[in-house]
Amino acid sequence: xxxxxxxxxxxxxxxxxxxxxxxIELVDAGEIVGGIHPYLGQEGIAAGxxxxxxxxxxxxxxxxxxxxxxxxxxxPARMLAELCGRVTGLNRGRGGSMHAADFGVxxxxxxxxxxxxxxxxxxxxxxxxxxxxxxxxxxxFGDGAVNEGMLLEAFNLAALWRVPVLFVCENNGYATTMPVxxxxxxxxAGRAEAFxxxxxxxxxxxxxxxxxxxxxxxxxxxxxxxPELIEAHTYRFDAHHTFEHRVRLDYRPPQEVADGRSRDPVxxxxxxxxxxxxxxxxxxxxxxxxxxxxxxxxxxHPDPATALDHLYASGLTARTGGG
Amino acid sequence: MPRLSYRRALTRALADEMTRxxxxxxxxxxxxxxxxxxxxxxxxxxxxxxxxxxPLSEQAFTSFATGAALAGAxxxxxxxxxxxxxxxxxxxxxxxxxxxxxxxxxxxxPVTYLVPGSGSRTGWAGQHSDHPYALFAHAxxxxxxxxxxxxxxxxxxxxxxxxxxxxVFAPAGALELREDVTEPAPVPLGRGVVRRAGDDVTVVAxxxxxxxxxxxADELAGQASVEVFDPRxxxxxxxxxxxxxxxxxxxxxxxxxxxxxCGIAGEIIATVVERVRLAAPPRRxxxxxxxxxxxxxxxxxxxxPGRDQLTAAIQLTLKDG
Ligand SMILES: Cc1ncc(C[n+]2csc(CCOP(=O)(O)OP(=O)(O)O)c2C)c(N)n1
Numbered sequence: 327x328x329x330x331x332x333x334x335x336x337x338x339x340x341x342x343x344x345x346x347x348x349x350i351e352l353v354d355a356g357e358i359v360g361g362i363h364p365y366l367g368q369e370g371i372a373a374g375x376x377x378x379x380x381x382x383x384x385x386x387x388x389x390x391x392x393x394x395x396x397x398x399x400x401x402p403a404r405m406l407a408e409l410c411g412r413v414t415g416l417n418r419g420r421g422g423s424m425h426a427a428d429f430g431v432x433x434x435x436x437x438x439x440x441x442x443x444x445x446x447x448x449x450x451x452x453x454x455x456x457x458x459x460x461x462x463x464x465x466x467f468g469d470g471a472v473n474e475g476m477l478l479e480a481f482n483l484a485a486l487w488r489v490p491v492l493f494v495c496e497n498n499g500y501a502t503t504m505p506v507x508x509x510x511x512x513x514x515a516g517r518a519e520a521f522x523x524x525x526x527x528x529x530x531x532x533x534x535x536x537x538x539x540x541x542x543x544x545x546x547x548x549x550x551x552x553p554e555l556i557e558a559h560t561y562r563f564d565a566h567h568t569f570e571h572r573v574r575l576d577y578r579p580p581q582e583v584a585d586g587r588s589r590d591p592v593x594x595x596x597x598x599x600x601x602x603x604x605x606x607x608x609x610x611x612x613x614x615x616x617x618x619x620x621x622x623x624x625x626x627h628p629d630p631a632t633a634l635d636h637l638y639a640s641g642l643t644a645r646t647g648g649g
Numbered sequence: 650m651p652r653l654s655y656r657r658a659l660t661r662a663l664a665d666e667m668t669r670x671x672x673x674x675x676x677x678x679x680x681x682x683x684x685x686x687x688x689x690x691x692x693x694x695x696x697x698x699x700x701x702x703x704p705l706s707e708q709a710f711t712s713f714a715t716g717a718a719l720a721g722a723x724x725x726x727x728x729x730x731x732x733x734x735x736x737x738x739x740x741x742x743x744x745x746x747x748x749x750x751x752x753x754x755x756x757x758x759p760v761t762y763l764v765p766g767s768g769s770r771t772g773w774a775g776q777h778s779d780h781p782y783a784l785f786a787h788a789x790x791x792x793x794x795x796x797x798x799x800x801x802x803x804x805x806x807x808x809x810x811x812x813x814x815x816x817v818f819a820p821a822g823a824l825e826l827r828e829d830v831t832e833p834a835p836v837p838l839g840r841g842v843v844r845r846a847g848d849d850v851t852v853v854a855x856x857x858x859x860x861x862x863x864x865x866a867d868e869l870a871g872q873a874s875v876e877v878f879d880p881r882x883x884x885x886x887x888x889x890x891x892x893x894x895x896x897x898x899x900x901x902x903x904x905x906x907x908x909x910x911c912g913i914a915g916e917i918i919a920t921v922v923e924r925v926r927l928a929a930p931p932r933r934x935x936x937x938x939x940x941x942x943x944x945x946x947x948x949x950x951x952x953x954p955g956r957d958q959l960t961a962a963i964q965l966t967l968k969d970g
Contacts, residue, residue, distance in 0.1 A: 384720075418753030425751040434719055435752060439743060445709040446744065449716025449724075456674075456698060457721065476740075479709030486704065637750045637789070639757030639812040642839075642885055644789060 335533045336595040338373035342393040353568045358409045362423045365393040367563030370591030372397035374536025384432045384463040386443035389424045391436025399431040403621035412625030419628045441474025448484045462547045464492040470501025485521040490547035493555040498562040503577040518555035530558030531589040561586030653830040658798040659687045662805035674699045677727030687765045711740040718758045731767040731779045742788040745814040757812040767818040778942035780906045783913040786884035791815040796859035803836025822857030841887035847876035850900035858904045899928035902962045909935040929969035932962040
């Protein structure tokens with residue numbers, strides 16, 4: 327996409343928001359087992375970055391990954407079916423919330439190991455380009471991940487070999503309960519600059535701001551520039567994980583939460599539309615999600631006899647554990 | 650007949666596969682000058698895009714290979730020392746191995762991890778002498794330990810062609826071997842071979858220990874008829890081939906250059922006794938529990954499974970029942 331399209335951005339942000347809210351309802355209803363890491367409040371980042379990408383570009387995400395997968399174009403119904411563990415899900419019920427992947431739209435997977443996905447994406451973009459494809463990649467990670475050696479090694483590889491990867495740090499201020507100030511020496515942008523990578527800090531609550539920064543970085547990368555980093559400042563509106571709805575961890579001052587929630591990407595993006603257009607998008611998102619919930623819950627549960635299907639791409643079958 | 654060295658067999662397998670298939674790329678530290686003497690001549694033939702020297706970033710380049718594989722490459726990653734596998738165990742087991750299932754079959758991760766010089770290289774001591782193949786077999790990653798030059802060639806070729814991640818351990822104790830090989834050919838993964846036929850006891854030997862087992866079998870020739878079974882692939886293991894052998898001999902001894910607890914020898918014995926009624930209790934000769942190879946040569950040898958121990962284990966098994 328070249329120019330801003332406020333309606334499209336709003337639609338993505340709104341879709342992710344409502345997807346997350348419906349998913350939390352399904353967690354509470356026991357349909358999503360294991361809970362989720364809600365992306366509520368951070369929607370502007372996935373929406374903005376993916377709006378700056380082409381369909382053929384590649385993305386990897388995180389444990390808090392629903393937004394990345396949806397923004398890159400995965401079908402919300404199959405995504406929700408995946409969260410519900412149904413065979414109709416993106417990963418046939420094998421991945422769930424933290425591993426949702428849709429290779430068809432360039433999502434090489436949410437990855438539940440903090441800091442792990444950057445090196446994988448770098449290798450994937452490198453190989454596709456070696457085969458002549460003119461594409462770039464974007465990998466998302468939290469502020470906690472910038473202390474993982476593997477991610478910093480990936481910064482170095484990507485910069486050294488000039489692999490066009492946009493490293494997107496979603497700085498929501500906390501790694502679970504650990505505040506950034508207690509974890510990050512120096513700065514996040516400084517980590518990138520040390521590897522010769524341009525770094526831009528942006529307001530992650532405004533999807534248009536994120537899109538602009540991402541589009542500029544992507545344009546430089548497509549023109550032959552090396553990797554770049556965007557640090558998007560954001561706030562996680564909800565719990566680290568839905569388990570927190572039960573245990574009530576005490577680590578964020580109520581005033582801070584209120585201030586954080588006052589800058590809502592849905593409202594910021596929505597204010598750019600006229601109310602009628604906005605209402606129309608809201609209604610269409612509701613319809614999409616209503617159909618997604620129906621689709622997800624109607625999907626069959628996987629047959630236990632197939633639990634080890636897809637373990638080996640070579641067709642090897644594993645010995646079973648019993649008897 | 651042309652003599653093929655174990656090391657050159659690895660080189661030739663890499664060169665043949667790179668010629669055959671554009672998607673094969675090799676990554677590793679100092680591979681352009683072939684510091685481990687395995688990637689010799691490859692950069693000249695295939696260029697630095699396909700023979701990539703990496704910075705010292707084992708975790709990143711291991712996962713980089715995963716990503717490249719997801720995008721269609723067949724990377725071979727060379728590791729300078731076996732203990733680096735501890736550093737990248739997470740990247741291999743938790744990502745490369747798990748991706749196909751976790752994505753519901755959306756991808757394959759055909760990466761080969763090549764470890765030339767695995768196990769003891771005398772004088773390299775504690776941090777360079779590990780032989781961690783059982784860890785990968787435990788994790789369900791295809792794990793190969795060729796004993797001979799022909800198998801080094803054939804198994805590496807099959808590893809590169811396999812759609813799953815495969816770890817290839819080339820034992821330091823086998824790297825200097827040479828043999829006559831007319832036409833090197835692929836060797837199927839998961840298929841063991843009887844190296845020496847016998848009637849009284851089956852000895853399973855892993856990697857370079859196959860040659861010790863053959864020597865011991867020769868020494869014992871007057872007293873006992875020893876069958877030597879080389880599994881070649883530890884995961885998946887050729888259980889049917891081994892059960893066939895032990896069903897005839899009725900006795901089992903395993904010699905394995907890994908630690909005793911939770912080692913591959915324990916798994917081999919467990920599986921055989923599940924399936925075969927043995928004439929005598931099985932035995933295993935391994936490194937000690939928790940072994941760390943000490944520096945002084947005599948101490949290093951003292952913790953490696955030796956021929957004397959193997960001879961004694963065979964004799965005890967023959968005496969029991
Ligand atoms: C390597 C690793 N360490 C620890 C964990 C457990 N864990 C899961 S999410 C998380 C916090 C991650 O924080 P951050 O990177 O800032 O992302 P956020 O959750 O804020 O989106 C932790 C510690 C993990 N999954 N992987």
